[in-house]
Amino acid sequence: MRQIKTQLCTSPRVNWLDQQLRAVPRFRNGFRCAEQAEIALAYHDGQPTDVLGVLPTAMGKSLCFLLPTYLWARENGRALTVVVSPLIALMMDMVDGVERHSKDIGDFNLKAAQLNSSIDVAERRRVRRSIRDHELNLLFLGPETLVQPWTYEMLADAARAGTLRGLVVDEAHMVIEWGSEFRPDFRRIGPIRKLLQDAAPPDQPLRTLLLTATLPPEYRGQLMSSLGVEEGIREIEHRAIRGEHNLRVLHFASHMEKLKQLPKDVRRLRQKGAGIIYCAMRDHCEEIAQLLNSRGLGTACHFHGGTPTDIRREILRDFRDNRLGIVVATDAFGLGVHKRDVRWVLHFSMPESIDQYYQEIGRGGRDGKPCEALLYYSPADKRLGTNNQAKVLTTDKFYARLRAMREGALTLSRSRHATVRLIEEQTVPDYSATPKNKASLRWHTTWNYAVLVRAHELRWIELGPDVVYEATCFLDPRATVASAARSAPLLAATGLLQTLRRVEPTKLELGVVAAKHKLDVRDLQREFFDLILEGKIILPREGPAWDTRVLIEDRTNRNTERLSEDVRLRLNRQRAGRNDVELMATYAKSTKRCRRTHFYEAYGYDDLIPANGCGDCDVCLGKVQ
Structure with missing residues (x-):
């Protein structure tokens, strides 16, 4: 991936923004790619007010809203960006990161806070006071918190006062993946966005920035419709598939066979450094962490939706600071967790889509160095994924x-x-x-x-x-x-x-x-x-x-509601889910096609597929097992 060390392009505004960034000690090397600079500039200038930014993992998506917020605050003495984030783990990590690095950002310290189910009433009141007094610059929260009256009225007041400048939806693909059944409040971001837009002064319209590392073509229209984004949105995408991952797949007949092989692979992988093991079920996380600890393979901790908040925070910090070598987790761990030197990612069960798999292996190799991505596959994985697609309300x-x-x-x-x-x-x-x-x-x-x-x-x-x-x-x-x-x-x-x-x-x-x-x-x-x-x-x-x-x-009455409309919606959703599982299984069972090719095709990058394969995966190396 291209690293920008000189002028980004001939645009005076982009060059100006690059100079502002280089003035900050921590970012003296400038932007990592041209698209990163373009997204940050579009969000800062608000022309247009809605921006979709697609940047691969480790390309600095957070900087696209951190730098504009810093500049607004420097120019006007106050600025607030609200970041809707899918996971408490991600919010904790981002707030810690802002606090840790704020001392490097010139003479202005960005102040960040989070609101979620782990925050007590006293802290919520403190956050509200800091927003009212124009002291807070970044607020991280989940969609469930955003739709609560206390929250959106507080933000509407900030918009009317000219403090709230932008709404960022981080990991925006989750609006589609989780918003229909699992976390439906993702689909309610649109009405709140409209409410905040209406509250903002005409001369300072609310900016909206949608950020993600991946967004399959079929998701884009759904995302815009769900959030109520107008057709004038500007899309800026860095079209690339990361090359740090050494992709491998092992085949098994049963869960017990996987458990028998796992300690052998972890013993080898641990020599490379820290790693993550992903599981489909909470019980498997706890079972595997206990197994690895009993075999003396280093300290392993399980992390899932049922893990208490204080334990989550401790695991995140220990993993980031190299006091913990292995995290065994569901997909509750991973999105946006900023540890650059994860050297391996092992999936004990097959994810339900290529997009989910690519997102999760993206936790590894963020420093640009090699990372092994190992997938355990058994026919039961496909059956489980297919059955899950049927769990839609009739x-x-x-x-x-x-x-x-x-x-x-x-x-x-x-x-x-x-x-x-x-x-x-x-x-x-x-x-x-x-x-x-x-x-x-x-x-x-x-x-x-x-x-x-x-x-x-x-x-x-x-x-x-x-x-x-x-x-x-x-x-x-x-x-x-x-x-x-x-x-x-x-x-x-x-x-x-x-x-x-x-x-x-x-x-x-x-x-x-x-x-x-x-x-x-x-x-x-x-x-x-x-x-x-x-x-x-x-x-x-x-x-x-x-x-x-x-x-x-x-808006309707009995004459206009047709149940056939819902039947079509439900069947199309189930069909799309089964297709995602089938494509993931095809990746796992492939013995002749380069594994990285599946990623290029999933994201519509067919024109970028290497003619002779990637040269790094087990298929290209002739080492399929």
Whole structure:
């Protein structure tokens, strides 16, 4: 991959940006490639306001928003970029990295924070104060946090104040891969983006930057549609397949055969340095970590979605600082983890797509030196991947849940073309069979965001953010209802403020009152948050302070909804998933075609395929086992 050490091109603006970067001690060598500079400049200048940047792993995607944010803050004295990130591990790593390197960035220190399920209430309030006081430059959060009322109202205030300059969606391909079923809140980024755009001043429009290392051609249209990005988006792509990986595949008949071979391979690989072992299941992560530790193959730690937050943070730092040599993980570990000298990546099970596999082996060789990418394959891997594609809610169940949600919703307003509703969340126990055929009790919602996202994709509804339906609070002893009314005239006019008490908690029914007086519930919500910030109302020390519902605009009636539309959507999704599994299995079973060729074809780089193969994989070397 091309390293830029001199002038990037003849563009005066690109050369100016390159000079700004070289003035920072840590980046004195300039941009790594021309596309990196072009993405950073497009995001900084906002021409156009929407940019898609595709840069291979280790090519410095983060710099594309770090440098513009630094320059805005230097020019205006304040600037905030919000980065939507898919994993807590990635957020932790990015915040640590910004804090670690901020001392190198001239006379201005970038200040970063994160908001996610691991952050307590006190820290959330500190973050809000730092945004209000224009002290924070980078905020990392997940989509589930972004759609919460407290978060997006805070960011809308920052946009109105001219502090919020941009919204970055990191690892943007996950919007498509995870957004339909697994993490549907990814598909709700679009409405929040529109909300923040509307709040921004006309002379300082909100910029949107979508970043990813890989984006198959068939994903691009889906991504733009999901996020509500206009056709004028600028796409900047570094068309290349990384060459650091020595690609190998081993074939097995069973799980036990894999376990028997694993210690032998890890003993050899450990001599090269640190590595990652990816597994499809949490149980396998724990089983393998225990096996390796019992064989004296160095310290191995398991890492998956059930790993406690403090343990995750410790594993990340120990791995990055070379105190831990092996991480055994699900795909919860990996995206954006910045360790440059990972020397090997072993997949104990076959991933479900070429894109997922390429992303995960991309954790290795980020320093440009060789990295072994070893895949264990068995026919059971393909069967598991294919079966997973069938786990999509059937049309009958989907429509039944959607109908139940509508019937239990609070109607805020009606017009000829739409009905605005608040959808209620209800939790019930769900007894499900585990892989070991044991009943397990888990709590889940009778409706779920995946149903709403699916209806949104069918254009039956317009999906909005979460809003506060009702809240519990006290009147501060030092405040009066009259003083609170000056900050919250709508709450006063509807009589809600008059119900507040200093001793006993009061329940404010914002949703019901909004429906009764035909008000926008978000206006009441905004005044409620203003009173909290001003210290005029106090939230209870224990228990939830408010309940939320989902705001939707129901655009259809029974005559326009056709279940055949959902059948087509579901079948197309399942067909695409099975095709991804088949292509990955073809890669694993290949004995005659260069393995790297499969990556070129997956990303539409057919014109870049080497005529004589890569020369490094086991197929090209004639060492297929």
